[in-house]
Amino acid sequence: MTSISDGMVASMKAILADVAGVPAGHAIVCASHTFSAPHVFPAGHVPAGTDMTKNDAILAAFEVAIRSASTHAVSTLQPARLGVGSGTSRVSVNRDVATANGWWLGANDAGFSDPFVGVLRIDGMNGKPLAILMNIAVQSSIMDGSRTAAGGRMITADLAGAAARYVEAHYGSGAVALFLVGAAGDQAPYLQANRHTINPDGSVGRVDLHEASFALVDLLGERLGSDVVRVADTVTPRHAHVLDVLRENVEVTSQAFSPRNAPVGPVAAFNYERGAKTAVPVVLLRIGSMTLVGVQPELAASIGARIRTYSPYPDTLVATMVDGAAKYMPDAQSYDRFTYEARSSPFARGAAETAADAIVDKLKQLKNAGS
Structure with a gap:
């Protein structure tokens, strides 16, 4: 979904x-x-x-x-031990690209991308994994919009499913792999089957690989899956002494947006309409040494990295689309560029930075309280 x-x-x-x-x-x-x-x-x-x-x-x-x-x-x-680790997996790319007519969707190697991959490993008492949870800032959208050459729909669990299958096959014995999408609002898989293109005259289009698309799913799924296994194999699970959850709200400024008016191309200007203050639900989940920050909006990758950098907990993961969806919450730069995400956001410029700082403050309060 x-x-x-x-x-x-x-x-x-x-x-x-x-x-x-x-x-x-x-x-x-x-x-x-x-x-x-x-x-x-x-x-x-x-x-x-x-x-x-x-x-x-x-x-x-x-x-x-x-x-x-x-x-x-x-x-x-059954009794279990938990451990957390992190590494990198270069399966994503910033999808905001400058065109002659403004910023649009594509693949921007020069844009900010976050290769951080966080891994929670849960072992049974026999030392074999019961479950592996992976968290990375990339959408599971390799085949977004791709069709057969005849125009039919194709069904796949895409990057998330392919990576999970790889991890489960590697560990066997019924191990389950779970995918948590990170701050991927401005991120796309490094290779996409129905890719966005920019024509010489500045107009935009798409080129579809059709049935050949499944090869990209297998390729990037194997890369992400192998990177997750590489991290998981360095983790030493231990008995968890912390299992708790805290639900909070952070207040940000909204802006007018209707899905019926979703952007269809780049623009050189846009009139944002700021709205009232609105509450954004936040869940803080502590599992062993791992702290998971979960929000509904699709954060920009730089915002997820900001939360992780300033969190008082060394092992912090950031997940989006948690307990519902709230569309995009881009960084301030995105609004200045009139990107697809900024024009599709129900949140005003600066909301993401405000939310990130509020979340970090709540993490610090949790830490100071001795949790």
Whole structure:
């Protein structure tokens, strides 16, 4: 899913609470931001022509899978050790590109990109991984918009799925790999199947690889998966003495935006309309030595790096699209450039920096309180 509605999040948490006794506030539901997979549309956001019978069938399948997985988890509860590590994986690129007519989407090697990959390793008492969690600032969108040569849709779990499969195959024994998308609002996979192009006259377009696209998924999935394994193999799991969750809100300034007016090309000017103050939910999850910062908006990569840099906790991960979605929250520079993300944001210029500083302050308060 590229996003998960509030209703779906609540339904998933209700199942988890029913089966496993986990309070809604202690669970997080995250989208992988994968475009090339069947989506479930909530009421009020259903595109014209959607087959609602199929839509409801997919939602029912989700709920069955969640109940089944939760039941299995409860029946196989066991002691575990946790460890966290980090490294780099160069599978992303900044997607904001300067054109003759303004900034648009593409691949900008000179732009800021964050190759940080964080890994949480959870081992059973036999020393073998039960689960590996990976966190990196890249969208799972290699095949975003790609079609068959005949115009049909192709289905894939994309980068997130390919990387997870690689990690699970490497460790075997039923190990589960989980993907948490980081601050990837202005990031794309380094190679995309239906890539954006800029023509000599400044106009923009796209070029699709069609069925050959799956090779890119395998290539980048293997690269990310192998980098995750490389980090996980350096981690020494230990007994976790900290397991807690804190939910807070940070206040930022909003701006007017309607999805119906999403940008369709570059511009040299744009009139932003600042709005009222709005609250952004933040979840701070402590697992062993790892602190996970989770937010709904799609942060720019530089903002995620900023939170990580100034966090008082050495092992800090930043995840976005957590417990719902709130579109883009770009850095200030993006507004000056009139980028796709800035023009598509429900948040005003400076909101991201304000949110990052507020989150760091909350982390410091948590640290000073002895947690």
